[in-house]
Amino acid sequence: MTVHQPPGGQPLRSVSALIDAGVVAPERRASLEAVAGRYAVSVTPAMAALIDPANAADPIARQFIPDPAELVTLPQEIADPIGDEAHSPVEGVVHRYPDRALLKLVHACPVYCRFCFRREMVGPGGEALTGDRLDAALAYLAEHKEIWEVIMTGGDPLILSARRVHEIARRLAAIPHIKVARWHTRVPIVDPGRITVDYARALRVPGKASYIAIHANHPREFTDEARAALARLADAGHVLISQSVLLKGVNADVATLSALMRAFVENRVKPYYLHHPDLAPGTARFRLSLEEGQALVKSLRGHLSGLCQPTYILDIPGGAGKIPVGPAFLSACGAPGAEAFAEDRHGEQHRYPPG
Incomplete structure (x- = not known):
């Protein structure tokens, strides 16, 4: 090549x-x-x-x-496919679930994925959340004591300077009911040189559990430099989890998906979510059917370590939230309380007694 x-x-x-x-x-x-x-x-x-x-x-x-x-925009495709706007009480905050909220710090990314679900909202020239607008967003998080976890996203928040992420981390640390801080990013994969030892430390939110969701979709993205960046984050005390999108022509086959999940685990990144592609405008070429996705995910079970198993997720259009849509391995045989069939990794059915 x-x-x-x-x-x-x-x-x-x-x-x-x-x-x-x-x-x-x-x-x-x-x-x-x-x-x-x-x-x-x-x-x-x-x-x-x-x-x-x-x-x-x-x-x-x-x-x-x-x-x-x-x-080409299909009739079912929408500008805000997961309903961010409907759940945004103040600028920069999306509060869809009771115990967690998104803090959208920036509108720009180091790369622009052609399947992005926020493609109508992100791009160069978008203002970062600063000044009074950041103050208002943090005030909302502080006022809502049910918020246990804050997820920093955008755009990609890791395009911010170490000074800026450290300042945001310091301010989140001062909110006692927030116990978990999570950064969502592609930077360690697509621009690994940004992740220095000092930058990895700046991302820590004192007194909170620190998670970083790493977005990668193909095993070739794990270059030597990316692996080193992930190691710096893990060594700094962050728990690393994965986020991928199941994409036709990229990773929608057993061999590639298996290699991707193994690459995550080898680099101390626990597979977390495998997203079914959202209904963003102009992204039809990436989507496969839910049945095809379920078959692929099913093929991983029993053939890959349990550490390598992501949760296959569908974000219900319009903002109703995420649901797992993984395959079923247990089927009922008849009336409630009757025995069931359990399917093994070879596709063979085994009776399982009731109770």
Whole structure:
């Protein structure tokens, strides 16, 4: 595979930059400019270096390189597919579940995933949550004593400076009823050089359990640099969990999904959520059916360590929340209280007695 490095090591934020770096053919310029005019484009040097432009089905390119199919919006696709806006009591806060809330600190990301469920809301130029608006968001979290966990998201909060994340961590630490602080990020994978020892320490929220959800979708994303960044976070005392999206053409096959989950576990990241793709505009090319997803997840059980098993999740459109949609291995045989059938990893059925 040919390795490409963007000039000057800067993110590729335009179609021209993608062409100059050799990851997009020049003849695609016109069609991709139309996409870039609607949805943000950014590919970090770490991800650009993994793209094989000779492979039309390259799974890294599929995640980050724009495609004309993004301009086709199906009737069932909606701008806010998981209903953030309906559950936002103040700017920057989403309070969908009683005991936890999102704190959306930024609207920008180091990379823009072509399947992003917030693609209508994120992009360059979006203001970070600062000043009076940050004060109001933190005041809401402090006033609502039922909030046990705060999840920092965006955008990607780890594009903020160490000074800024340390300040936010310090202010969260002063809210006694918050016991768990969780950062959601792609940075350790797509821009691993940002995760220095000092940065990893700055993310700690004193007196709180510290979790970091690492977003990766393909085993090739685990470069040596990414593995080192994850090690720095784990060594700093953060509990690392995973977040992936089941994507057609990227990881929707048994071998790739297995390798991805093993890569997480090898790097001290516990597989957590495997998301069914949301109904974001222009993302139909990534979606598979729930039945196909269930079959893939079922294939992991019994063939991979229990440490490697994610929870397959559907975010109900409109903001009703997440539900597990994993496959069933137990089926009833008849009336309540009757024996059941338990299916093993080979697909064979075994009777299980009632009671």
